Amino acid sequence: MKKTLHLEAIDPVDIYGAGNKILDEFCQYFPDLKVVARGADIHLDGSEKDIAEFASRLEQLIDRRHHKMNLTVYDVEDIFEGSADRLRNRTESDAVIVNGTDGRAIRARNANQQEMVKGYFENDLLFAIGPAGTGKTYIAIALAVRALKNREIRKIILTRPAVEAGERLGFLPGDLKEKLDPYLQPLYDALEDMIPSRKLQEFIADGTIQIAPLAYMRGRTLDRACVILDEAQNTNLGQLKMFLTRMGTNAKFIVTGDATQIDLPRRSDSGLLRGMALLEGLKGVKCIRFTEDDIVRHPLVTKIVKAFSSIPARDTGEGDEATAAPSA
Numbered sequence: 221m222k223k224t225l226h227l228e229a230i231d232p233v234d235i236y237g238a239g240n241k242i243l244d245e246f247c248q249y250f251p252d253l254k255v256v257a258r259g260a261d262i263h264l265d266g267s268e269k270d271i272a273e274f275a276s277r278l279e280q281l282i283d284r285r286h287h288k289m290n291l292t293v294y295d296v297e298d299i300f301e302g303s304a305d306r307l308r309n310r311t312e313s314d315a316v317i318v319n320g321t322d323g324r325a326i327r328a329r330n331a332n333q334q335e336m337v338k339g340y341f342e343n344d345l346l347f348a349i350g351p352a353g354t355g356k357t358y359i360a361i362a363l364a365v366r367a368l369k370n371r372e373i374r375k376i377i378l379t380r381p382a383v384e385a386g387e388r389l390g391f392l393p394g395d396l397k398e399k400l401d402p403y404l405q406p407l408y409d410a411l412e413d414m415i416p417s418r419k420l421q422e423f424i425a426d427g428t429i430q431i432a433p434l435a436y437m438r439g440r441t442l443d444r445a446c447v448i449l450d451e452a453q454n455t456n457l458g459q460l461k462m463f464l465t466r467m468g469t470n471a472k473f474i475v476t477g478d479a480t481q482i483d484l485p486r487r488s489d490s491g492l493l494r495g496m497a498l499l500e501g502l503k504g505v506k507c508i509r510f511t512e513d514d515i516v517r518h519p520l521v522t523k524i525v526k527a528f529s530s531i532p533a534r535d536t537g538e539g540d541e542a543t544a545a546p547s548a
Contacts (some may be wrong), residue, residue: 221265221266221267221268221271222244222264222265223263223264223271223275224261224262224263224264224280225258225261225262225264225274225275226260226262227260227261227262228260228307229388230282230286231400232257232259232260234285234291235278235281235282235285235291236257237291237293240257242281242291242292242295242296243255243257244298245293245297246277246278246281246296249277249296249300250270250273250274252266252270253265253266253267253270253271254266255274262278272316277299277300281295281296281299284299284342287342287343287503287504289356290344290469291472292372292444292470294308294370294371294372297419297519299308308418317337317361317362317363317366318365318366318414320413320414321412321413321414321416322350325480326362326413326414327360328359329355329516330513330514330515330516332350332354332417332508332509332510332511333354333355333359333514333516334408335508336356336359336360337359337363338364339506339508340360340472340474342506343504343505343506344467344471344472344473344504344505345464345467345472345473345475345499345504345505345506345507345543346360346473346474346505346506346507346508347474347475347476347499347500347505347507347508348360348474348476348507348508348510349452349453349464349476349477349478349479349492349493349496349507349508349509349510350478350509350510350511350514351478351480351510351511351512351515351525351529352478352481352515352525353515353516353525354510354511354514354515354516355404355514356476356510357410357448357476357478357518358410358478359405360448360450360474361376361378361407361410361411361414361448362414363418363446363474364376364378364446364448364472365411365415365476366482367413367446367472368428368429368446372444373444373445373446373470373471373472374428374443374444375427375428375429375430375444375445376423376428376429376430376445376446376447376448377429377430377431377432377437377442377445377447377448378404378407378411378428378429378430378431378432378447378450379432379433379434379437379448379449379453379463380403380404380434380449380450380452380454381432381433381434381451381454381455381459382433382434382435382454383401391519391538399433400420402423403433404431404432404433406450407431407448408431408451411426411429415429419471427499429462432468434449434455434459434463437462437463438462440466440470441466442466442467442468442473443468443469443470443471444468444469444470445468445471445472445517446452446471446472446474447466447471447472447473447474447475448473448474448475448476449463449473449475449476450476450477451476451477451478452475452476452492453477453478453479453481453482453483453490453492454477454482454483454484454490455490455491455492456484456489456490456491457491457494457495458491459491459496460475460489460491460492461491463475464475464495464499468482475492475495477492479492479493480516480529489526512525512526512529
C-alpha cells in the first residue's frame with residue numbers, strides 16, 4: 221500500500237530536524253515501512269497498519285511542535301515510549317516524577333504542581349510563582365533530575381541571585397564560592413534528596429550539575445540543559461532578561477519566585493512580575509501561580525503565610541536591610 225502525507229501550515233524542517241535527524245529517528249520505529257520525504261510531502265510504502273500508525277504518531281509529533289520552540293530526538297522517544305506522556309497524564313496519586321535517595325517517590329502533590337509538570341513538558345520556558353512552601357523549586361529540581369537520568373539533557377544548571385535576606389555575610393572567611401554557598405544551600409538540599417551523595421559530588425565535579433549565583437550566567441549560551449532560576453523575585457528586569465537570553469537549543473528554563481519575599485533594597489526593583497507580564501501568552505511560555513492553598517510544608521506554614529499577608533510588606537522589614545552579595 222502506498223500513501224502520501226502532506227505537512228500543512230508547518231515548516232517541514234521543524235519536523236524533520238537538521239539533516240533529517242528527527243525524521244530518521246522517527247523512521248527507526250517503522251523498519252518495514254519505506255519512507256521518502258520530499259519537501260512537505262512524505263511518501264509511504266508498506267502495510268496499511270504501519271502507515272496508519274505512522275500517520276497517527278506523526279500527528280502527535282506535529283502537535284508537540286506546536287507547543288514547543290524546537291523538537292529533539294527525545295520528543296520522538298517520548299511519543300513512542302510514552303515516558304513524558306505517562307507522567308503528564310497520570311493522576312495526582314501516581315504522578316511519580318523521580319524516586320528520592322531514600323526510596324521515597326517524589327510526585328506532584330496538588331493541582332498546581334501537576335500543572336507545573338504538564339507545563340514543563342509542553343513548553344520551553346516555565347514560570348512558577350507563589351508563597352513559600354508550595355514546592356515550586358523542589359518540583360523544578362525533580363523535573364531536572366528526571367530529565368538528566370533519562371538523558372534528555374546533558375546538564376542541570378541551578379542559579380539564584382546572591383541577595384542577602386537581611387544578613388551580612390561579607391566578613392565570613394573563605395573564597396567567593398564558600399561565601400556564596402549559604403545562598404545556594406536550599407538547592408543542594410533538594411539535590412541531595414534525589415541523587416546519592418557520591419554521585420552528586422561527581423556530577424558537580426565534572427560540571428554535569430552546576431550551582432552558581434546569577435551573575436555567573438552572563439555571556440553563556442546554555443544548550444541541552446535544564447536551567448532553573450530560583451528566588452527570581454530578587455532579580456531586576458535587566459537581570460531577568462540576561463538570564464532568559466542565555467537559552468540555547470534544546471534547553472528548558474524554569475523560573476521560580478515569591479513576589480511577597482523581595483529582599484532587594486526597593487521592592488519596586490523586582491522584575492519578576494513585570495517579566496512574566498511581558499512574556500505570558502507567548503508560544504512556548506507557561507506561567508503557574510501557586511497560592512496559600514498549595515503549601516505542602518508543615519500545616520502551620522499556611523497559617524503563618526496568611527497571617528503575614530495581612531501586613532504591608534514595609535511593616536515586615538522585607539527589603540529594608542537587603543544588600544548586595546559579598547565579594548571575594
